[in-house]
Amino acid sequence: MEFLKRLGLEAHNAGTTTGAQWFRSAEAPVLESTTPIDGRRIGTVSTTTRAEYDAVVAASQAAFEVWRNMPAPKRGEIVRQIGNKLREHKEDLGSLVSLEMGKIHQEGLGEVQEMIDICDFAVGLSRQLYGLTMHSERPNHRMYEQWHPLGPVGVISAFNFPVAVWSWNAMIAAVCGDTIIWKPSEKTPLCGVACQKLIQDVLVENGLPEGVFCLVTGGRDQGQWLAEDRRIPLVSATGSVRMGKAVGATVGARLGRSLLELGGNNAIIVSEKADLEMVMRAVVFGAVGTAGQRCTSTRRLIVHRSIFDTVVERLKKIYAALPIGDPLKAGNLVGPLIDRDAVANMRKALDEAVKHGATVLFGGETLEGPGYETGTYVRPALVLASNANPMVQEETFAPILYLMPYDTLHEAIGMQNGVVQGLSSSIFTLDMREAERFLSAAGSDCGIANVNIGTSGAEIGGAFGGEKETGGGRESGSDSWKAYMRRQTNTINYGTDLPLAQGITFDV
Helix, strand or coil: CCCHHHHCCEEECCCECCCCCCCCCCCCEEEEEEECCCCCEEEEECCHHHHHHHHHHHHHHHHHHHHHHHHHHHHEEEEEEEEHHHHCHHHHHHHHHHHHHHCCCCHHHHHHHHHHHHHHHHHHCCCCCCEEEEEEEECEEEEEEEEEEEEEEECCCCCCCCCCCCCHHHHHHHHCCEEEEEECCCHHHHHHHHHHHHHHHHHHHCCCCCCCCCCCHHHHHHHHHHCCCCCEEEEEEEECCHHHHHHHHHHCCCCCEEEECCCCCCEEEEEECCCCHHHHHHHHHHHHHHHHHHCCEEEEEEEEEHHHHHHHHHHHHHCCCCCCCCCCCCCEECCCCHHHHHHHHHHHHHHHHHHHCCCCECCECCCCCCCCCCCEEEECCEEEECCCCCCCCCCCCCEEEEEEEEEHHHHHHHHHHCCCCCCCEEEEEECCHHHHHHHCCCCCCEEEEEECCCCCCCCCEECCCCCCCCCCCCECCHHHHHHHHEEEEEEEEEECCCCCCCCCCCCC
């Protein structure tokens, strides 16, 4: 695995850095990074001690004093160079993402490309942090709004997108003038270390102070430190609803800001007026891509009753032929789940769904034999179930697709919206009225609503996030940059009088 050396990774890696100094405390517990592909240990990473964490925050605060005063286009230039560094190492970093997380190589490369794309987006954004001007009701007064950076921003990312989602936050926050403290998932720590090493080269080449991009590693303790820390004005957290509720409550208790991107329970509605060839491609990628471990994975398929049997039979045939195995080998479309706990959760979800009336139509078993010794490979499952089934109402991070028929579009939209999550949604139809109804205020209640494309595979140009228990946060494109800045209203009096608003008279 020569590419690990090219990324600056060793058998044992320091996991805490201020962007210049790396800490490797002998007292710190160690994270073992093993690949779900074959169970091999890739390396180890030292976790962050409390003293090291405080040193990182202090460095981030000090860097903010310098970074916030650098013109935004100059900050954009640094991000441009980071994007170029990622281009140089796309193949290596993409291979690491696949190795440590288990997604197929094409998806690993796609994740790095997403980082490159968000760097390009952020460079342009660095010249577009626009405010507003407005007319004052008072003579000889001018009013306007401007945006200022917040300070050190904490980013807690999940294992399923070990680098891309961090970059959505980090590159936007950086051009906004914030400094960034990243805690990657404890299941994919090497990806975090590798990214930080690449960025560090850019920082050193440009003579920037340490603390602009920082890294802390570990689990719940380190995440809790970020959530509780009054020195961190914004914490962006991606993960489960349970985790998000804990982070949101902790940050809210100190009146800090949180940006939450949590669970999804995403549905595709298939109209009898749909192009079924497009449906099949979108459903299979959405349901089995990343082995069902995306927050935007397709988990429910709501199909018009007149074509329900046809769709089910076609899906069975496709699922039976899916190539499952080593994600680094060309041709395989489904890799392993992240670990055996994830497999156990999938098995439990299927058993519970069946207890409540569901029927497993295909798949769901753990694969055995040569190439499957780790116990992390499963056959994606097709399950006939009611939308009211308690397990259908939950998000299981595994390739389970629940199938259910509908009779009217009104009924289908009600089923689509009838869960507590609200991330991504889709309808396949060639009927303009059905499409527009789905996108209307009476349609999908999700943050993402698509027509004739699936629930997964968002572009960085649009704001990403969802409603209800998905958390309401927005990352990546559009005007999501505003989450990383504070708004300030300014009024300038260029006259010789001091009139008060609302015509108030106050003579002294």
